[in-house]
Amino acid sequence: MQVRIEGVTKSFGDHPALKDLSLKVGSGQLFALLGPSGSGKTTLLRLIAGLERADAGAVYFGDVDASRIPIQRRRVGFVFQHYALFRHMTMFDNIAFGILVRRKEFTHTRDSLRRRCLELLDLVQLSGLEDRYPHQLSGGQRQRVALARALAIEPSLLLLDEPFGALDARVRKDLRRWIRELHTKTGHTTLFVTHDQEEALELADAVVVLNDGRVEQIGTPEQIYSAPASPFVFNFIGDSARIPGSAINGGWRGPRPPEDADIFIRPQDVTIVGPHEGAIHGDIVGVRRLADIRRVVVRTGAGDIEVNVADGKPTEMGAAVGLQFDKWRTYRNGVLLQRD
Amino acid sequence: MTARSFRGPAVTEPPWARWLLVAVVLTILAILLVLPLAVVFIEALKRGAGVYLAALSDPDALSAVKLTMIVAAISVPLNVVFGIAAAWAVTKFRFPGKSLLTTLIDLPFSVSPVVAGLIFVLVFGARGWLGPWLRANSIEIIFAVPGIVLATTFVTLPFVARELIPLMESQGVADEEAALSLGANGWQTFWRVTLPNIRWGVLYGVLLCNARAMGEFGAVSVVSGHIRGLTNTMPLHVEILYNEYNFAASFAVASLLALLALITLFAKSALEWRYSSELAAGRGH
Numbered sequence: 001m002q003v004r005i006e007g008v009t010k011s012f013g014d015h016p017a018l019k020d021l022s023l024k025v026g027s028g029q030l031f032a033l034l035g036p037s038g039s040g041k042t043t044l045l046r047l048i049a050g051l052e053r054a055d056a057g058a059v060y061f062g063d064v065d066a067s068r069i070p071i072q073r074r075r076v077g078f079v080f081q082h083y084a085l086f087r088h089m090t091m092f093d094n095i096a097f098g099i100l101v102r103r104k105e106f107t108h109t110r111d112s113l114r115r116r117c118l119e120l121l122d123l124v125q126l127s128g129l130e131d132r133y134p135h136q137l138s139g140g141q142r143q144r145v146a147l148a149r150a151l152a153i154e155p156s157l158l159l160l161d162e163p164f165g166a167l168d169a170r171v172r173k174d175l176r177r178w179i180r181e182l183h184t185k186t187g188h189t190t191l192f193v194t195h196d197q198e199e200a201l202e203l204a205d206a207v208v209v210l211n212d213g214r215v216e217q218i219g220t221p222e223q224i225y226s227a228p229a230s231p232f233v234f235n236f237i238g239d240s241a242r243i244p245g246s247a248i249n250g251g252w253r254g255p256r257p258p259e260d261a262d263i264f265i266r267p268q269d270v271t272i273v274g275p276h277e278g279a280i281h282g283d284i285v286g287v288r289r290l291a292d293i294r295r296v297v298v299r300t301g302a303g304d305i306e307v308n309v310a311d312g313k314p315t316e317m318g319a320a321v322g323l324q325f326d327k328w329r330t331y332r333n334g335v336l337l338q339r340d
Numbered sequence: 341m342t343a344r345s346f347r348g349p350a351v352t353e354p355p356w357a358r359w360l361l362v363a364v365v366l367t368i369l370a371i372l373l374v375l376p377l378a379v380v381f382i383e384a385l386k387r388g389a390g391v392y393l394a395a396l397s398d399p400d401a402l403s404a405v406k407l408t409m410i411v412a413a414i415s416v417p418l419n420v421v422f423g424i425a426a427a428w429a430v431t432k433f434r435f436p437g438k439s440l441l442t443t444l445i446d447l448p449f450s451v452s453p454v455v456a457g458l459i460f461v462l463v464f465g466a467r468g469w470l471g472p473w474l475r476a477n478s479i480e481i482i483f484a485v486p487g488i489v490l491a492t493t494f495v496t497l498p499f500v501a502r503e504l505i506p507l508m509e510s511q512g513v514a515d516e517e518a519a520l521s522l523g524a525n526g527w528q529t530f531w532r533v534t535l536p537n538i539r540w541g542v543l544y545g546v547l548l549c550n551a552r553a554m555g556e557f558g559a560v561s562v563v564s565g566h567i568r569g570l571t572n573t574m575p576l577h578v579e580i581l582y583n584e585y586n587f588a589a590s591f592a593v594a595s596l597l598a599l600l601a602l603i604t605l606f607a608k609s610a611l612e613w614r615y616s617s618e619l620a621a622g623r624g625h
């Protein structure tokens with residue numbers, strides 16, 4: 001099912017959480033909502049699910065205005081940020097809940113209901129845990145049960161609010177692949193919320209970057225990563241440094257007056273060169289070890305710039321160096337000037 | 341409170357001070373609580389089991405027990421319904437006058453029971469606002485069972501609600517929202533999700549409410565009229581017998597009330613021990 005969000009505004013008291021937001025999610029697509037804490041991601045999901053009412057604008061399911069569909073009949077599978085599993089029910093009963101309360105739609109016999117629930121448990125790789133209660137499961141297991149419960153109602157739209165929020169980095173990676181496979185297998189239109197850019201880029205067909213209740217950019221992971229539409233997106237997607245300078249016809253002319261344009265640059269796109277070469281000069285003031293690379297901090301007239309340095313290259317504290325920029329993006333007043 | 345919190349790391353007093361404090365508290369408890377309770381049973385059984393049983397099987401005593409049961413059987417369910425409805429409204433919705441409602445719920449606790457009884461006499465009594473109309477339709481409320489039920493319900497009104505409000509507040513609406521999004525209607529959500537989540541809290545409130553409903557004296561005394569065999573509840577009957585110098589019988593009936601208190605206390609502790617995590621953390625009584 002295709003979902004269209006048109007000009008939606010939502011405030012809590014006088015605090016606007018969503019500001020004139022529009023978005024279209026194609027049928028069967030996997031979209032990531034990416035944004036910092038408080039940017040309105042959960043609010044947007046709740047609005048789509050029918051748990052909040054928009055102040056202005058509308059949500060369309062296909063061609064139908066969703067505000068005409070009561071929440072119970074929207075068939076939206078919602079996996080909540082904090083799971084919201086029914087604590088007094090076993091895993092089995094949690095999963096069966098949606099089917100049991102919709103007896104009219106699902107004509108299950110006892111046997112077929114049981115089979116269906118066990119099938120779903122199997123799908124989320126929790127076979128054998130059907131008699132456990134929520135407090136007897138780990139965070140990741142709860143998360144997967146919440147997912148199975150949402151899948152049980154055969155949703156036309158799946159909303160996942162930080163589905164990997166409570167998990168450690170390793171398990172997150174595994175679950176990420178697994179969600180991708182699950183999506184390929186079931187083909188539900190899916191929106192998932194994350195504030196982990198790596199997760200969004202790896203997993204989604206398209207990424208929506210939210211900032212302060214507005215859409216900053218919508219695009220494929222490739223577009224988001226290589227052509228961030230605004231300094232905010234550039235910054236949010238990975239480490240970066242901002243260098244003020246001047247630009248003519250979209251071409252950057254270096255860190256010199258008039259400072260009418262900024263370039264943004266990533267640590268991997270900077271090379272350390274001799275002290276009299278390069279576009280900008282400074283001293284090495286820090287060296288840090290990251291997982292697979294060394295990170296050198298160079299203090300320049302335009303502020304501290306971080307540079308990735310391959311192992312084996314000498315990096316001396318206090319050494320005067322020049323920096324050569326291999327790739328960058330230029331923005332003026334928050335708008336991307338130059339593209340490749 | 342558990343024994344664990346007693347030996348918290350924050351305790352800085354010397355041991356003798358701690359023991360002194362404990363001894364003082366235990367002595368006061370013994371004098372004010374345990375001793376009177378023991379006296380009730382000793383006095384009741386002083387003249388032997390025969391007298392004790394005779395006092396309890398006296399028709400007036402039996403009818404007092406029966407009336408007390410009836411009153412509790414009506415007012416406790418009323419309280420449960422009101423308590424759940426009030427707690428639901430206060431914790432799951434936003435509406436104007438919400439804080440006023442929260443304050444009003446506590447009114448019966450802050451008003452003297454005698455005053456509560458008098459309010460009902462003023463409204464429903466022969467010379468009260470509705471008195472002439474009630475008489476014209478031959479409805480009896482004051483000096484009859486309905487008045488006793490009304491007064492008891494009023495006095496016990498806050499018990500279930502006060503137990504549930506903090507509990508439901510801490511649980512939030514996440515479970516209900518999950519149920520709705522899974523397709524449950526309001527009714528199904530209440531029976532399958534909300535009620536099971538608060539069942540031990542409800543039971544806890546019912547216990548306290550029941551103990552108070554059976555033991556209420558002040559408000560009931562004002563509206564009952566003390567008609568033996570008709571409008572006498574157990575506490576009133578105890579007083580009548582006592583005023584007639586019939587101590588053995590008086591204490592016999594009183595011992596039933598004391599027994600009720602002990603059972604309530606025991607059940608309450610059992611609930612707290614077993615389901616502490618599902619009861620409200622910050623309860624006020």
Ligand SMILES: Nc1ncnc2c1ncn2[C@@H]1O[C@H](COP(=O)(O)OP(=O)(O)OP(=O)(O)O)[C@@H](O)[C@H]1O
Nearest residue numbers: 012016017035036037038039040041042043044195
């Ligand atoms: N029920 C509410 N009442 C008042 N303000 C709210 C409410 N829900 C959300 N907000 C506000 O709306 C804004 C967006 O909140 P939202 O929960 O959508 O953020 P989020 O992007 O999901 O953040 P996080 O990543 O921390 O979950 C926040 O500033 C928040 O304080």
Ligand SMILES: [Mg+2]
Nearest residue numbers: 041042043081
């Ligand atoms: Mg959120």
